Amino acid sequence: MNLRSVSVIGIGSTDFGRMDGESLVDMACAAANEAIADAGVPRQKIQAFYLGNFASGILVGQETLAPKVAYQLGLGSIPATKVEGACASAGIAIRHGVILVATGLADIVLVAGAEKMTSSTTAQNTAALAAAAEELEYNAGLTFAGAFGIWGNRHMHEFGTTRKQMALVSIKNKHNGIPNPRAQFRKEITLDDVLESRLVADPLRLYDCCPVSDGAASLVLCATDMAREYADKPVEIIGSGQATGFINIYEADSMVAFKATIEAARQAYDMAGLKPADIDVVELHDCFTMAEIIDSEDLGLFEKGQGGPAVEEGLTQVGGKIPINPSGGLLAKGHPVGATGCGQAFEVVRQLRGEHENQVSGAEIGLAHNLGATGAVSTVHIFKRS
């Protein structure tokens, strides 16, 4: 079948961080209302709504979330669906909006992601993170940081990736977050800060880990042939991929790569007719410093094993060969789990509009990579300036 081209005509985001007094539904509505206003689209033109969210039931006792947000937004009787795939929930929401518009089932679709994490008890947050894990491994005591620590140690062992290279990811992303008003952390850190921070799960220290965050982000998607009715600078979505990986570590075929990312990226590159070298700016899923190194290899930006040296050589800085996470990424901007995928797309769209606070000069093609759980699910989207 012939798929239609899809464009982003509006974007919105709350700040990421501790949003006291803002409910989950309120945050989702704030981001969506900003996206709708940015698009200048009358709400009765919106034909469907997808909401990415991970663990609202455990964290804030709310389900039936998409109809609640759609109702508060005044979207009428349109289908409103929550999609869940752990930390990749919002990437999945984008993909489903793309499917409806690309196939012609809808002309305009609203997508959003939202998560409220800082109002929960430690027990609730622990339960939410545990919910993403495979039961046997969680019961054996494996945490998220523990899993990524295992990947980290194996990557160091196989490729000689260094503790310093990992730290440089955090230093870069914290630096990138400084001009981003949406970022949770906005100050420089030093190598000593990282290396002397508290050990979380060897080799990962506190500054190797993303924070716990609240936040929401949203996009309005539209058939490209109608996009100029609404947007001066529509941004086309030219590639979309979603894949499932290994659920548990004890069966994974690699401890230095995420199969779901590799497959989702393959789908997105194939659809776009592009190769990794064509990408100008990347927002990828740096839930831990080692995740950024692995992701950058899985996305084909560097050869497997070369992600560490690439950071050390400055290739991933703004101004480098392939800037990664100029927004600050999850490490500095924050990681409201179910919102992150839409937050990444928000940042990439701002780059391709030439409006970003940490602008990559001349960026024409951008990529957003979302990873769920310990590699169980991934989405990749490729965006193009029009």
Place this chain on the structure above:
Amino acid sequence: MNLRSVSVIGIGSTDFGRMDGESLVDMACAAANEAIADAGVPRQKIQAFYLGNFASGILVGQETLAPKVAYQLGLGSIPATKVEGACASAGIAIRHGVILVATGLADIVLVAGAEKMTSSTTAQNTAALAAAAEELEYNAGLTFAGAFGIWGNRHMHEFGTTRKQMALVSIKNKHNGIPNPRAQFRKEITLDDVLESRLVADPLRLYDCCPVSDGAASLVLCATDMAREYADKPVEIIGSGQATGFINIYEADSMVAFKATIEAARQAYDMAGLKPADIDVVELHDCFTMAEIIDSEDLGLFEKGQGGPAVEEGLTQVGGKIPINPSGGLLAKGHPVGATGCGQAFEVVRQLRGEHENQVSGAEIGLAHNLGATGAVSTVHIFKRS
């Protein structure tokens, strides 16, 4: 665009009820494996997976649910997505499978619904049900039964619907459940049993309410032009609708109808090119006796206000004008919330194959209606014998 015809080529279901020792993932896999075997389709031909589930996070501490089930099923790297819309979650899963096949994005898609409710504490179950409610109303003390009780009283007030007519819904559905080996309750009840059962929320008594259940059900969907490769008796899905209604009661424009059902039914009838009188058998969302009466009117099977007399006249019995819930419905078969929509489709497909334990003679067109929360979301699917 031209949509392709979609058919059901395989169905599977666990028993509904108390499934001690069966985990949520195990139940979903059991139903899906049965559907895959029924279709006789090699698993590597399955191109996507949708799982409907309501509140696994609260009830059993599990999220990232679709990748976990897909992984255990051995489905490889295909996209695996959980969709959530309260009690209509599995209807939404079916709709998303239909979208992928109808648009040509996939030829074969697996869908399932699952919920594990009986292993939770009362506090967890209360929290799960509360999660579907609008916050203000829940905090004011309104429960699910309370909300449907309000609808019940209003329906009685406006149309003269009687307490006896409501009881007859329960008596009919409990009777229908007797030959169904999947049903949670399989014995006759009398009018006195209903009228003397414990008051839950006026006018609803215990036997007006569906039980708490575990269970899972699954369908394999396939492009109709390929369906005969796998199935002797493929069943076509000729209509699909999904709509959002009122989230809260204090703003609802009617206390005797569910807007989401009316809109979802309109979409499904329009797509199928059929009217209510063309339907031969219906599985609808009888979470409470009064819900069946209201649903039957919202689906256009009877004029508004005539649902009660229709039951009393026997029109909705097997052998009547339009048999409703020959499976036993939620009242007798059970209501594992996120599984129910697929469970209803399972029963309708068996009817249209002519294989049902409580067969409606000559049934050619069937309808499945799923309702989420207190009317926040609804799906309607129409099936046709091929």
